[in-house]
Amino acid sequence: MKVFSFDPGRTHILSLPTGADLLRSVREFAESESVHAASVTFIGSIRRADIAWYDQDAGEYENVILDAQMEVFSGMGSISLYEDRPFVHLHAGFSDREGNTRAGHINFGTEVFAMEVTVNELIGDPLVFWGQIDAGETTDEAGSS
Amino acid sequence: MKVFSFDPGRTHILSLPTGADLLRSVREFAESESVHAASVTFIGSIRRADIAWYDQDAGEYENVILDAQMEVFSGMGSISLYEDRPFVHLHAGFSDREGNTRAGHINFGTEVFAMEVTVNELIGDPLVFWGQIDAGETTDEAGSS
Amino acid sequence: MKVFSFDPGRTHILSLPTGADLLRSVREFAESESVHAASVTFIGSIRRADIAWYDQDAGEYENVILDAQMEVFSGMGSISLYEDRPFVHLHAGFSDREGNTRAGHINFGTEVFAMEVTVNELIGDPLVFWGQIDAGETTDEAGSS
Numbered sequence: 033m034k035v036f037s038f039d040p041g042r043t044h045i046l047s048l049p050t051g052a053d054l055l056r057s058v059r060e061f062a063e064s065e066s067v068h069a070a071s072v073t074f075i076g077s078i079r080r081a082d083i084a085w086y087d088q089d090a091g092e093y094e095n096v097i098l099d100a101q102m103e104v105f106s107g108m109g110s111i112s113l114y115e116d117r118p119f120v121h122l123h124a125g126f127s128d129r130e131g132n133t134r135a136g137h138i139n140f141g142t143e144v145f146a147m148e149v150t151v152n153e154l155i156g157d158p159l160v161f162w163g164q165i166d167a168g169e170t171t172d173e174a175g176s177s
Numbered sequence: 178m179k180v181f182s183f184d185p186g187r188t189h190i191l192s193l194p195t196g197a198d199l200l201r202s203v204r205e206f207a208e209s210e211s212v213h214a215a216s217v218t219f220i221g222s223i224r225r226a227d228i229a230w231y232d233q234d235a236g237e238y239e240n241v242i243l244d245a246q247m248e249v250f251s252g253m254g255s256i257s258l259y260e261d262r263p264f265v266h267l268h269a270g271f272s273d274r275e276g277n278t279r280a281g282h283i284n285f286g287t288e289v290f291a292m293e294v295t296v297n298e299l300i301g302d303p304l305v306f307w308g309q310i311d312a313g314e315t316t317d318e319a320g321s322s
Numbered sequence: 323m324k325v326f327s328f329d330p331g332r333t334h335i336l337s338l339p340t341g342a343d344l345l346r347s348v349r350e351f352a353e354s355e356s357v358h359a360a361s362v363t364f365i366g367s368i369r370r371a372d373i374a375w376y377d378q379d380a381g382e383y384e385n386v387i388l389d390a391q392m393e394v395f396s397g398m399g400s401i402s403l404y405e406d407r408p409f410v411h412l413h414a415g416f417s418d419r420e421g422n423t424r425a426g427h428i429n430f431g432t433e434v435f436a437m438e439v440t441v442n443e444l445i446g447d448p449l450v451f452w453g454q455i456d457a458g459e460t461t462d463e464a465g466s467s
Contacts, residue, residue, distance in 0.1 A: 073216065
């Protein structure tokens with residue numbers, strides 16, 4: 033087990049506008065504020081989700097597009113540093129008109145209707161990302177393909 | 178993107194009694210402690226859920242009642258100020274005996290079996306609510322209809 | 323309503339190795355660092371889930387095993403003290419290749435593929451656990467049966 037320890041920093045609540053790309057918006061905030069370590073939660077609603085499931089045997093993500101208006105009933109993740117740039121890792125769950133759910137790892141291409149994102153900054157050494165990154169995830173073009 | 182920034186304040190863990198109304202209980206706590214900005218998480222179990230999905234075209238919530246004993250496997254949201262009164266915005270996911278799930282925006286009328294609610298107070302200017310509010314949500318009568 | 327209030331303490335991000343038992347790993351961390359009050363969130367992926375639903379009438383948990391590779395799209399809970407030992411209470415939601423979900427209370431026997439666990443320490447009196455505990459939950463043998 034690796035352990036990274038921090039002191040609590042500022043908390044930011046972001047209100048994202050209709051049409052925003054969820055993942056890109058959080059990354060832009062992290063870049064503009066030089067956030068190098070944070071935990072993140074979010075709730076709201078979306079117009080479209082681009083989510084992924086990690087194939088542990090193949091070592092790659094499989095993507096699913098949900099072209100639907102859904103509540104985001106749960107959203108959480110982290111901001112770390114990867115190759116000297118903020119890296120945002122988010123997972124979320126979505127619910128429809130009947131309360132039925134879908135969920136997964138958030139790709140670029142998830143489009144906001146309304147969203148409140150809570151970013152809890154962590155004070156200490158940068159949180160250098162230690163996990164598995166899809167080749168395209170660090171570029172703006174990733175995830176919507 | 179609007180950004181509201183805060184310093185971390187006290188954290189309160191609330192244990193709600195069997196039969197409590199989830200949303201009303203958190204609002205009563207916020208009123209009694211004058212909490213004007215907070216992030217919230219919660220897990221536990223319920224006897225009945227009154228949840229909603231937002232129809233983005235019609236601009237209104239549609240409600241679903243779940244008359245069932247379910248785990249609350251995920252719960253999160255915020256406390257802000259709306260018309261000088263604490264406004265509690267919660268979303269949650271529920272699971273049944275087989276682990277199947279339902280989820281949505283929490284209305285009044287969601288009845289607790291057991292619940293631990295974590296309220297992270299945020300220090301700074303009040304978080305003035307900026308989102309979409311169902312007409313009935315700020316009254317005690319709302320959401321259970 | 324019982325209320326336990328704290329000041330914010332350190333935040334630890336744990337990266338759990340492949341094959342780790344989720345619940346046991348968090349408890350081992352809490353014991354090694356003497357964490358007696360904390361809120362916890364986590365996301366990642368698992369190879370196997372051992373989850374439960376609480377039967378409110380019978381007063382006991384029913385268990386479900388998911389022998390599948392799934393994303394953990396939501397994970398949250400708390401660390402409290404029970405009989406002078408850290409007690410870890412976690413609930414989580416899982417998603418598969420199509421984004422379909424299952425969820426519940428986490429038992430021992432939930433096996434990690436990759437997991438980032440955020441432990442927010444709370445400063446104050448220990449959080450003495452006040453809830454319902456399955457007989458086996460405080461032992462290493464519990465939950466995988």
